[in-house]
Amino acid sequence: MVSARLFQLFGLACLASLFLARDEDNNYLVTAPQNPFLEIGTNFTATCMITNTAEVTVDDLYWNLSKTTVSKEHYIKINRTTLNVTVPIINEEPGWLHCLCNKKSPDVVLNKSKFMGGIWLRKGYRPEKPENLSCIAVQEKTYISPTISCEWKAVGRQTNEIPTTYWLIVKGMNENKYNTSTPNNRAQVSFDTYPNFMPLEIWVEAHNKLGTAESEHLKNEANFFVKTNPPSEVKAYSEKGFPLSLFINWTHPIDTVYVKLMYQIRFCPLGSHNWTYVPLADTDKYIQSYRLQKLIPDTVYTTQVRCKNHLKDYGYWSNWSTNATERTSECRPSSKPDLWKTTIENGITERYVQLICKEPQLSNGRISRFDVRINNKKDEFKNGSWESIPVNKSKSDSSSNQRGIMKLKKIFLPDKQSVKACVTASNSVGTSPEACLVISAKPHEHTPVKELKVWPHGDRLHLEWNIPNNTAVSEYVIEWISDIHMDWQRENRTTRHTTIKGNLERFVCYNVSVYPIYMRQIGKPARKEAYLEQGAPLQGPSVELNGYPGHDVAEVMWKEIPRKIRRGFITEYKIFYTNGTKIQVVTVPANTTSCFLKSLSANTRYDVWIEASTIRGSAKGSNHSFTTLKYESIEGTVVGVSIGFLFLVLMVILLCIYKKDVIEDNFWPRIPNPGESTIGNWSPDCHLTTEIPKEHCLSGISVLDVGVCDAKHGFDEDKASLSLKKDKYLSEEHSSGIGGSSCMSSPRQSVSDSDEGADMVDTTASTVQYSSVVASSGYKGQTPSSQPQHSIFSRSESTQPLLDSEENPDMLVQEGSQHFQRFPRRSRFTQGSESKDATGCTQLDDEQPDFCPFEEDTEQTTLPDSPSTDVSPAAPISSYMPQRGGYRPQ
């Protein structure tokens, strides 16, 4: 330590002398050592020396380490011009250690840069001994490669300032050294020729500026590091008559003069990766063949071989060889086939049972056929005949480890009938033991297992159950069924927990059943559904409306998602519905398939969709849109009916307005006041002009008093008038009516005549007949002449429709009555006769003085209130007098 300090001072003195020799531009402060490599965790001592000036002393100096002033406690004043400082090296960051002057004299201030010295500190760690050195030389063609590769574990830390370099050194005999350097932890050394059987010494040296460290030395023969290629041309042979063995041979990968090898063999059934290793003691020799024993007949085995230096702990095992695959020869099936059944219930009284079967576990060959025997209970399960079922399976099928399910026979089984089915399997060498199954009459008479639990764990489905009450269970059958696949496995009677050993698919629902078997009889199964792994449904349910939406409610319904795409147990459904502004959600349990959406807005379009969820996620179904009603249905009905009614009323009003006349004519026909009626009497010497009735005189009633003798004529005249009706308007003579101009008009057709003249003739047929002109037969078709005649024509000027009796002339004929009555009109007649009696009478008096008194009397006698003694009591009371004869004979 002291010598180092002296050396440092000596160096510093040399530096100072160099500075002294130079011109005045040099620094006044000189530091030492320059650019040191420092080990982190140690202390570093630096020296600062004042040269060439007396301006400052060591008392004016101070040290800065990475811009931080070092405490004066760490300073050591060597003499008047030399100051030491000792600082700890504590971190990896490189930095400056400056020697500075704090005197404020003008010279120092002006030449600040000259009163400064600095040391660049580079920090790092000492290299540590590399560990776990290992080297390997691999085979190349038929020799060992001349390159040896080594790797080691680098220990300790290094910094960028002081990196570590590794030297791999291989020393042969006679001090021959081969080496290579690397910053990494692996390297290679190449020889001209690999020095087989020569001793080698290998080690690694770690170097950096702070020191060197050497790994452990590997001292071994060169073959110690050799790794050869695996054995080549590995082949396996089966031997007839030896179904339990395979003969394996191979070729050495390298000549024994280089490396004497030993071997290791492993094998497994094809597709399995559970390798069985042949004991090393049997194969640790320089051998080229081996016979595998205790194998399973008719099983394809994969065999691999590897090798290494035969000396213990020498060399490395080679890689495993390529596979040698061969099938062992066949042998008689040594275990029973696995017999099972599926039942199809067909109604209550019968069953179809499908017998299914798997090949024996130890089929020992390709099963070529199954033999089935069915025995009924009534035969005490004996005397059945064997039925042979061939198996059509290719060699490649049989090579797979998965035992296929064979459908053997379908049995129609009436209820209350038991059968016993027995099956044997045969291969080319022999037949297996018999497997039997009793299908009992009452399939569910045996109790099931209790508390069955099925849950997934890892890539398996685990089952657990408790024994049923009846403990005479001989074994259990675990059956699992999906939509497209079914399989089963057997467990012994002590099993309470197992896993399903078949290949299960994820996201598929399996119906797992545990059947207890009671002395070959099948008990009632316990069942559970399970998934190996659940996922989100592939698709949500499609939603639709149930009926029509209301104005604030709608019922949506959906169907369960098909199992194939359900992929898990549905935990809930979420019904989303939105009117475009806000999405609302209703959550319902998984067993729901419909839901009411309430509090909807009226007359609003809604989009609705459903999300079905499992524990692993959810899937959205398709959208469905609907629009709510504007009103409630009852409101709509009321509003509709009201609007309809209003419309109807409006229409009626309009109709009334536009068809006022028609309606008035139909409902309130203008009935002339009989009181204003006049009876026109005219005689041949009457002037025609007197026949034109005055309007105001038409309301009166004209009554013709016709003699009994005229009745016959009248009757005839009626008949004639029928024919006239047919020939209506053939001549002007036939037209008649109120205000009509012709006195010759037919009694039946004169009704339509009015003051409106001939224009209205066309409507005659539809008009109501108010009166008939009664005339004597002698005047029919005659035109009154100017000559005085004694005949008298009289007619009623009333617009009153004819009474029933008039419209039914038959009645008239039968009655032979001389009176007509029309009660409904009676009041009007009465009224008319009462109100206009005076006026009418006056007119009548003026124009027809001869008849007027008579008419008055007659009319009065027809009033119902004053029954007339002239009229038969049975005859209806009429306000009209029957108009028969029409005209008096002249």
Next chain:
Amino acid sequence: MNGHVKNMHFQKFMESTARLLSFLLLMTVDSTKTVAASRNQQCENALQQPWKLTRLAQKESVLLIKTYKASQGEMSELFCKVSVSNIPDPNISGLEPSERIASIYTHIQAFSPHFKRVYEQQTDLQPPKSALLTELKRVSDRRRDLASLINNMYHKLFPNLPLPEPADGPTTLPPPQNVFQQKVYGCVVLKTYKELLSNIAKDLRTLKSKICRKRRQMNTVSF
């Protein structure tokens, strides 16, 4: 009475001492046997490695001769039947194992300049990366390694005997030759070297049994 008791104690002491000595003797014999076995194993190992390398070198020399013949063109079979002077003798001399091992070492070393000469000649005759040159280099390297192993073995087996250098002085190499002579020379060198290796392999096997058995006997006799 007292004298009798004293005798009894002495007798017991003597018996215990005898037992202890017997036990120690047995232990010594056993450990000596173990050491002897270990030494014998070392002896066998010392001979084993040179023997293995000799076999390897022999095998490679056989292949080299095949490659050499194949690469020399027509009449290559004839080259090897011609006798050439100044080629080291493949026969091992000496009566004692040490002499024979020394002879082996000397003969192997004697082939060194010949191999060098052949390599130089074939470098001129063959394309640069020919298999012959590669194999020639390999066999030459094996020769060097074998010499080192024999040397090492000799010093292990006979640590007190110096290994004598070749008595005849430096090996005499043939004068400059034509191509045909080069081919003949090369083949004769390789063939002679192969014979030497064959002889060494046989000798080492014999020596192994001789030396290691002798040592075993010596160990046995010493006890």
